[in-house]
Amino acid sequence: MDSTPSSLRKGTRGGFPGVKPEALDADLLSALDRREIEVLFQPQFSCATGQVVGAEALARWRHPTLGEIGARDLFAIAERAALVAPLSRHVVARALEDAREWPVELQLSLNITPEELGDARFAADFAELIGKSEIAPQRLMLEITEDVLLRNLRQAAEALSALRALGFKTALDDFGAGFCNFRYLKELPLDALKLDKVMVEGVPGDTRDLAVFRAIVELGHALGLKVIAEGIESEIQRASVISEGCDYWQGFLQAEPMPSEKMLGVARAARR
Numbered sequence: 001m002d003s004t005p006s007s008l009r010k011g012t013r014g015g016f017p018g019v020k021p022e023a024l025d026a027d028l029l030s031a032l033d034r035r036e037i038e039v040l041f042q043p044q045f046s047c048a049t050g051q052v053v054g055a056e057a058l059a060r061w062r063h064p065t066l067g068e069i070g071a072r073d074l075f076a077i078a079e080r081a082a083l084v085a086p087l088s089r090h091v092v093a094r095a096l097e098d099a100r101e102w103p104v105e106l107q108l109s110l111n112i113t114p115e116e117l118g119d120a121r122f123a124a125d126f127a128e129l130i131g132k133s134e135i136a137p138q139r140l141m142l143e144i145t146e147d148v149l150l151r152n153l154r155q156a157a158e159a160l161s162a163l164r165a166l167g168f169k170t171a172l173d174d175f176g177a178g179f180c181n182f183r184y185l186k187e188l189p190l191d192a193l194k195l196d197k198v199m200v201e202g203v204p205g206d207t208r209d210l211a212v213f214r215a216i217v218e219l220g221h222a223l224g225l226k227v228i229a230e231g232i233e234s235e236i237q238r239a240s241v242i243s244e245g246c247d248y249w250q251g252f253l254q255a256e257p258m259p260s261e262k263m264l265g266v267a268r269a270a271r272r
Contacts, residue, residue: 025081040257054107098260137167197231
């Protein structure tokens with residue numbers, strides 16, 4: 001999910017002081033009709049080689065008066081306006097358009113919303129959508145957050161199992177930001193565990209934070225999962241997640257969300 005530093009986020013869960021919610025809802029509908037919602041990509045780096053292995057697609061809305069609205073607030077607005085499904089389809093479609101130009105070794109990560117996984121037809125519809133694109137399912141990582149699972153764990157597991165059988169990869173996103181329900185690790189068909197930035201903020205300065213972080217990384221590997229650290233904003237954090245055995249990392253330290261062409265430039269530079 002969006003790893004924008006909290007100091008750079010506007011609003012709170014879709015709320016903007018002095019702006020009527022219904023006006024913002026109408027603005028979002030118009031923006032979707034005019035394809036004004038951007039999709040940016042935050043590169044993900046290999047801890048072993050330093051090379052870019054893929055990127056996470058993140059939505060941005062440059063509102064004419066409010067300025068840039070990040071993914072979290074944008075989807076909160078969409079939820080209130082009952083526009084989550086159209087917004088999500090828009091993001092996926094635009095991300096797939098850009099990813100057609102990527103080298104085949106680069107993976108595309110897409111965030112899946114609770115509303116989507118709550119739809120019994122989601123797996124079939126999503127597979128059909130990807131089938132019409134030029135992107136192989138094996139190059140896609142579907143990221144889900146804990147709030148998705150709290151609503152209906154069984155249905156989420158069934159949908160993810162169906163997609164995984166077709167070649168899609170799945171990751172549990174924002175791990176550590178909520179309740180860290182370890183039942184999810186046991187019952188869901190996962191390929192990766194994505195650690196929230198709160199898991200690395202105290203590492204390595206706090207021995208208890210380091211002990212928890214180390215235990216989670218070891219648990220992920222024991223379950224056969226790749227471990228991704230997100231929200232890396234300093235060299236010491238990056239060095240720590242590498243030394244503790246994480247597989248991949250992403251964050252503002254080396255790359256903020258950016259247009260596809262610029263992301264490809266970062267990927268090329270990292271190979272040198």
